[in-house]
Amino acid sequence: MDLVNAYIRKIPIGLVYALALTPAIFLIHAALTGGLGIDPVKKLEHELGKLALQMLIFGLAITPLRRWAGVNLIRFRRCIGVVTYVYLCFHLLVWLVLDVQILDQIWGDILKRPYITIGMLGFVLLTPLALTSNNRSVRRLGPKWRQLHRLVYLAAVLGGLHYFMLVKGFQLEPILYLTVIIGLLLLRVVPARRIQAA
Template structure:
């Protein structure tokens, strides 16, 4: 039995609810840190950052699933819905912290969305995720048929906008957002024709 077979066998034995639970746990931990003063002198901004970064990490993890199966034979497709929904959960928390704890003033919220490009891009990415979250269920898959796959290609745009949003809000030169954006572009490139050639090279 190959390592890939062992990984696939282990993945089949893991219930998806465990993944939901594990991915949920950072949220109350971050909130607890904020309430106990462990997030520094700007706990709200730090909480925003942690939740947004977690969302971006999960979106990138979701992008990894198809290339892993297509090029390396590792099948984690059964976890893609959980990863996607939890990414939406963290994006929503990120947005709520910004709305409720940071800005607070409704007029200022709309002004920021319209005048600050990085917020405009972030909101556009969030908007693309909404129909994906609403249709991440078996009923929608059956109802939409082949259109469901086409709709869920919005994920590519959402994660790309998320990466650009992170890069734009960073002050000065920071390597981390560049690495995130590079990972996103690399994973999206694997969906082009040369992605198959890359997969054959890796398996060789």
């Protein structure tokens, strides 16, 4: 595993940013060229939301991967967090600007539709984390920085619930997302010796 981690340390952070944001480029291109079906706005909105949730899950997996598998991706955690928030902003902007468009209806949807209320709460929780994802904030906040960034756990659960409540009927994918999120959070509290003994 030392050899794997040695190769990981050689990967430029900029390359990770570029690779993580590449799906957005393909999505936008598909939306502009008619590749997203009969309702491209809704498709773009949903796919950006899924990408945000996938990045959030990836970020949550970094610590368990290091703890249980010895794979150290910690140096990419800030990058993944920033990309998660970028995708979330894209998802929100498509909903606000291209989907709903009417300010009164936006507020009405937030207040009356539980899945939108939960999604917006998750966005609100992640906003201070994104704004403090820099070295200056880490130095200024000290120990409080780590406490603040624990909000990501609640935001992840809210994101999974948002997706689960959004879909109509029984669909396996949102259940899997929510299950993975809960599983990754549980791995943070289960003692290592229990996992090793299993």
